[in-house]
Amino acid sequence: MSTRFFDSTAVAAQLRRSPLFSSLSDATLLDMLSHFRRETWKHGRCVTGSESEQCFHVILSGRMKVGRINPETGRMVTLFLLDQGDAFDVISLLDGKPSPVTLDAKDDLELLSTPVEEARRWIEHHPEFNYGFLPYLGRQMHLLADIAGDLALHDTETRLARLILRYVDTDNSHHSLRLIHDLSHEALGEMIGSVRVVVNRQLQHWQREGIIISHRGKLVVQELDALLKKAMHHSHNAAKKPFSGKSKNHY
Amino acid sequence: MSTRFFDSTAVAAQLRRSPLFSSLSDATLLDMLSHFRRETWKHGRCVTGSESEQCFHVILSGRMKVGRINPETGRMVTLFLLDQGDAFDVISLLDGKPSPVTLDAKDDLELLSTPVEEARRWIEHHPEFNYGFLPYLGRQMHLLADIAGDLALHDTETRLARLILRYVDTDNSHHSLRLIHDLSHEALGEMIGSVRVVVNRQLQHWQREGIIISHRGKLVVQELDALLKKAMHHSHNAAKKPFSGKSKNHY
DNA sequence: GATTTAGTGTAACCCAGGTAGCAGAATTTA
């Protein structure tokens, strides 16, 4: 990690594109930047929660994987795959308690960072920050809830289909992937709470069905709507339960 | 659901005990209450996200289960078990997008409610609310991240042990359970992303080991530290992987 | 260009835990 000076106005302009900061005035933004220092992380750098002092970070460029680890088995889950304009670790910023996160740089990264107390104080003095911050938190919570729901309710096939669909570039004519295009099967496995072998097995299976083309890390979606079907069609036998029976709805 | 007037000062005093509102001034609190209406829900009332208009709720008394459902299989997960002083649906309050939540009243409930736009506007005018709100969001996110992590990384035995430990009343001499004491095995299953049979199987197993006493919904923890061991000792065979190998940590 | 390292493709194995089903206790409704 290296720390150095930086061109505040340039960085400010860069941050403007992120919804977190887009609504801030020039003055507020520059004031904020004066409290941050710049850092760079090399691709592959991996930090487990305990060993990092509590800092709030903003990503200027590169991707950061935020996840959890089971130290007994060595297995990991990815909770967030953050991109430029994203911030972490938001959770410990909010509640002060350190969370047992695992950070893993998926690229060379440029970051801004500041101690959480500093960030918290700054937010307190600049309530207009919340205009972008609260919706951002909402998106994060939404994502977490989705992950938890998926893990509990859907099988690996469904989860993988959903993962891919979440990142397909529908604008593009040949549906390529944003953000996760170059991830290994291992990394994809972590994103759906599973493992390498399962991801590979599933991709090969879909390939034989003609839904995708997958070879050596290249992944192209061939039949988008077929994949969409897989993303909902979890249970081998849908429409079994006629009615929940639980919904008495008495009041 | 019934709507009626209520004694603002009494309710204000009641809310004061919740960390969400404890730091608000009398004036702010009363102003807030003037925007809310009172509701009551009968135990068992169950609402799926789509059918409720977007409202922000605060619980005055009773428990509310917030979860997700897989309509194909009928299975459900519990994401939050909310108590008095808690608020929902926070997520759609923050990001405006409706989340596919399932609400299920586990008791007769007293609530305050107001349309999300109203709540959002009120928050914007009362930045001091964030003093309690942001830490509250932090706790919620923390919880969600824990659930997702547990689901992906731990087996059902571990998850159930953790659930119980999260709610044991350590003050009490005979370790009884807070909040979940009267839940059915079905409901416990939903809280760990599993099903009734598995919960029962596990409880009986622990009973034979002398760790708990469980019969017909009564559940008493006998050996607290044995349960603690189960809560970490997930993998049948711990300490297998000597070192992650992934942590190159070059920089 | 040779060696090491990281990722991919596949196959054999196996078990945690989910599905289905039933009987008896407890509680609610009629």
Next chain:
DNA sequence: TAAATTCTGCTACCTGGGTTACACTAAATC
């Protein structure tokens, strides 16, 4: 108090997907 409904306890069964292992390819590193 009888009938209906909801819970619990238990069993038998089966499969999704995790573990392990190995050969092969591509890409770094020497």
